Amino acid sequence: MSATLNATSAVSINGVSVRFHSKRAETTAIEQVSLDVAPGEFVSIVGPSGCGKSTLLKLVAGLLRPSSGSVRLLGEEVHGPRHDIGFVFQRAALLEWRSARKNILLQAEMRGMGSAEAGRRADELIEMTGLTGFENALPHELSGGMQQRVALCRALLHQPRVLLMDEPFGALDALTREQMNVELHRVWRETGTTVLLVTHSIAESVYLANRVVVLTRRPALVKEVIEVDLPAGRDYSATMARPEFATTTARIRDLLGAVTGHD
Numbered sequence: 001m002s003a004t005l006n007a008t009s010a011v012s013i014n015g016v017s018v019r020f021h022s023k024r025a026e027t028t029a030i031e032q033v034s035l036d037v038a039p040g041e042f043v044s045i046v047g048p049s050g051c052g053k054s055t056l057l058k059l060v061a062g063l064l065r066p067s068s069g070s071v072r073l074l075g076e077e078v079h080g081p082r083h084d085i086g087f088v089f090q091r092a093a094l095l096e097w098r099s100a101r102k103n104i105l106l107q108a109e110m111r112g113m114g115s116a117e118a119g120r121r122a123d124e125l126i127e128m129t130g131l132t133g134f135e136n137a138l139p140h141e142l143s144g145g146m147q148q149r150v151a152l153c154r155a156l157l158h159q160p161r162v163l164l165m166d167e168p169f170g171a172l173d174a175l176t177r178e179q180m181n182v183e184l185h186r187v188w189r190e191t192g193t194t195v196l197l198v199t200h201s202i203a204e205s206v207y208l209a210n211r212v213v214v215l216t217r218r219p220a221l222v223k224e225v226i227e228v229d230l231p232a233g234r235d236y237s238a239t240m241a242r243p244e245f246a247t248t249t250a251r252i253r254d255l256l257g258a259v260t261g262h263d
């Protein structure tokens with residue numbers, strides 16, 4: 001993984017360290033991490049719990065400043081919150097009194113996007129994510145998977161070139177999670193958005209990504225970057241059955257076992 005500033009990168013993290021200070025202690029969350037993500041690339045980030053994965057995404061979003069090193073997004077140094085990205089969290093965080101479509105359109109309202117363009121884009125995304133027929137449903141009338149689809153549509157409404165996802169499917173049951181993986185893969189292929197995904201699921205990290213970044217226990221260092229050697233278009237069952245899938249997931253499991261000290 002290159003530590004060099006690369007003007008063509010969608011995301012460029014260069015020698016970044018993050019230290020948190022509290023009255024009682026100083027915590028180093030991230031130590032000298034460098035990562036270049038190419039435009040249109042899908043990169044998954046895995047690592048032990050509490051190692052600094054969310055911190056890394058917050059740096060890219062400009063919600064946190066590094067203690068040292070620098071972060072560039074689309075060629076520009078990140079100095080503060082960036083509004084040209086999309087962010088999906090583990091909880092969909094929808095407004096309970098607004099319909100699915102109106103929750104998606106919130107993004108347009110916050111940005112002052114024209115309503116005709118926003119409406120067109122919302123309808124496109126609703127179709128792309130299989131929400132057709134549920135546009136007017138309120139969040140409590142939607143399943144967990146559907147709520148996350150709404151959150152994904154909201155994050156993509158303004159066509160961000162970079163989408164950050166922090167354990168977006170962690171609260172879903174296993175079957176819904178698989179379906180969401182398939183949908184995210186399709187949406188990524190259709191939109192060409194650069195994606196940085198934090199996940200605890202090794203299978204998810206491999207199925208979705210071009211590369212998987214394995215972090216060490218806190219303070220997070222990059223343990224290894226694994227290139228995923230799978231075809232671009234990925235049928236779920238066929239991908240799971242491929243020998244490359246098994247060897248890649250086994251490799252990541254070994255690395256995580258090595259960093260956490262468990263097999």
Ligand SMILES: Nc1ncnc2c1ncn2[C@@H]1O[C@H](COP(=O)(O)OP(=O)(O)OP(=O)(O)O)[C@@H](O)[C@H]1O
Nearest residue numbers: 020021027029048049050051052053054055056218
């Ligand atoms: N604002 C903060 N102030 C102090 N410490 C913090 C702050 N944010 C995170 N930390 C600490 O930094 C470390 C990394 O946190 P982070 O949330 O990035 O981990 P993570 O890998 O995303 O965790 P998980 O996998 O459990 O979601 C943790 O030890 C956490 O307690």
